[in-house]
Amino acid sequence: MMERECNKFRRMLSRAVDGQLAEAERRKLDFHLAGCSSCRGELEQLQKDRLLVAVLTEVEPPPYLMPRVMATIRQKQFTGQRRLTLAHFVRAAVAVLLVSASAGSGVLLGSSIARKISSQSGSEELLLTEAGENGTVDVYSVAFGGGR
Amino acid sequence: MSSQPGGESRLDAELVEQAKSGNLSAFEELVTRHQRGLYNFLFRMTGEVAAAEELTQTALVRAWTGLSGFRQASSFKTWLYRIGANLAMNYRLRTRPAEELTESIPAPESRQPEVEYLRHRRERIVREALSKLPADQRLALVLSVYEGQSYKEIAAVMKRSVRAVDSLLFRAKQNLRRLLQPARDKGIV
Numbered sequence: 001m002m003e004r005e006c007n008k009f010r011r012m013l014s015r016a017v018d019g020q021l022a023e024a025e026r027r028k029l030d031f032h033l034a035g036c037s038s039c040r041g042e043l044e045q046l047q048k049d050r051l052l053v054a055v056l057t058e059v060e061p062p063p064y065l066m067p068r069v070m071a072t073i074r075q076k077q078f079t080g081q082r083r084l085t086l087a088h089f090v091r092a093a094v095a096v097l098l099v100s101a102s103a104g105s106g107v108l109l110g111s112s113i114a115r116k117i118s119s120q121s122g123s124e125e126l127l128l129t130e131a132g133e134n135g136t137v138d139v140y141s142v143a144f145g146g147g148r
Numbered sequence: 149m150s151s152q153p154g155g156e157s158r159l160d161a162e163l164v165e166q167a168k169s170g171n172l173s174a175f176e177e178l179v180t181r182h183q184r185g186l187y188n189f190l191f192r193m194t195g196e197v198a199a200a201e202e203l204t205q206t207a208l209v210r211a212w213t214g215l216s217g218f219r220q221a222s223s224f225k226t227w228l229y230r231i232g233a234n235l236a237m238n239y240r241l242r243t244r245p246a247e248e249l250t251e252s253i254p255a256p257e258s259r260q261p262e263v264e265y266l267r268h269r270r271e272r273i274v275r276e277a278l279s280k281l282p283a284d285q286r287l288a289l290v291l292s293v294y295e296g297q298s299y300k301e302i303a304a305v306m307k308r309s310v311r312a313v314d315s316l317l318f319r320a321k322q323n324l325r326r327l328l329q330p331a332r333d334k335g336i337v
Contacts, residue, residue, distance in 0.1 A: 014318045018292050020299050049324055052274050052337055054293050061187040065201060069183070069208045070176055076213065077172070 005032075006039050013039065017046045156181075160224040168215055175215070179208055182225060186232055192290045193236035194243075195279035203239060207232040222304070229295070230305050233287055240283040270337050277327035285320035288313055 012029050015021050021029065033040050160181070166174035186207060191200035210231050211218075218227055278286060284306065291297045291305060299313045306313065331337045 011314065011318055014321055015299075015314065017321075018299070018317065020314075045325065046321060049321060049328065050293060052270075052328070053278065053289070053324070056192070056271055056274060058184075058188050059191050059197070059200075061183055061204065062201065065187070065204060066179055066183055069179055069205050070172075072205065072209050073175070073212045074172070076209065 003038075006036060006042075009036075009039055010042070013043050013046055016043065017050050157223045157225070161220055164215065164218065164220060164224050167212075168218075175212055178211075178224065182228055183208065185225075186228060189229060189290065189294065190232055190236055192278065192294060193233070193283075193286065194239055195275055199239060199243075203232060203235045207235055210235075226301070226305065229291075233291075233305055237283050237287065240286075270331075273328070273331045273337055277324055280327055281320055281323055285316050285323065288316040289320045289324070292317060 009029060009032055012021065012025055015025070016029060033043065160178065163174045163178050163181075167178065183204060187200055187204045190203045190207070191197065194200055194203065207228065211228050214231075218224070222230075278289070281289065287306060288302055291302045292299075297305070299310045299317075302308075303310045303313045308316070328337055
């Protein structure tokens, strides 16, 4: 009978060592613990086990780790910028050729749409619209020819 | 994480905003602030120094590349550790526990070599026991014991219910006790 009663408190004991008991649960458990040496022993063992894990020595990251991380990030940033610049330069160059020859309704370039628009100053501008990351739409503008 | 004081989180939030605008120095400061904790978290998850190094680097680089998508709904630390937790769980799926802990941490020099030796041996046994826990139980335990997270916070990191976390931690403690029992019988722990 007592063992069956204690089983109901096992989960509570586990939460107790993690400091996750609600006040009402805490009162209920304290009342049970006052009259149950078996559960008091169980609680003590759970606390010992937790302490064994908690006191494991921290390890020091190697001194080269942070410089290596930052070097990787700088490299990614640099190659990312370079790729973006080259990619857009090439697309812009192709688009200028195609749109100049088109009637002005726009040209599909892979995943991009190139559209020629005329600005108020009389110069012409090429808008490159393409799907960016995370569902965004990136618009790039390239001015060419016809300026005053 | 919950153990991080409010002021620390606020400073992180400011650094995140600066880093999002392309300020690499701000991100470097975030790396400085979190690399040690993240490294220890990943070492406890994988049980391997080499894996902890590799995963720390991957997590920090991913944090940088994914920073624009981080809306600060949680603290930077929670977000960073979530990236680390995912990497560690995937890593654990690729490795078998028996293969782990092949590397050991060198014991620090001590004026009491015998005491140090016993402590080192005890720690090795506990780390071994931890490494044998199923990955999800281990993650819950590490977040609870070392990061001081509440069940609700652990549930958010693991994308589980609070009830499921409660069960995971209950089973983790039962398994840990079973795994430590032989050493306990010998009086080592």
